[in-house]
Amino acid sequence: MPRQTEDQNVLEFARKWEPYGGADASEILLCFGLDVDSFKARLHRTLTRQTVPDLDPDLRWRLLRYAATR
Known part of the structure; x- marks a missing residue:
């Protein structure tokens, strides 16, 4: 089984x-x-630096909005 990358872990x-x-x-x-x-x-x-093929566009937008609130 392939190991997930740190980016995949963050996204999940x-x-x-x-x-x-x-x-x-x-x-x-x-x-x-x-x-x-x-x-x-x-x-x-x-x-923003990679495409995530199985990520719903609406979810991507919500996660980007969440990430922008600092």
Whole structure:
């Protein structure tokens, strides 16, 4: 089974937490060792530098909007 990249992990985490308005700071720190702003910056880079073929366009837009709120 192929190992997920860190970008894929960030995206999957954001997908999971999107319906709840995003994860809280402690969950992000525990999973990624990042503060919220750093996580959002990483998510934004992931969404803008590569295409994610199985990502619904509406979900992509919501995640980009979430990532922009710092």
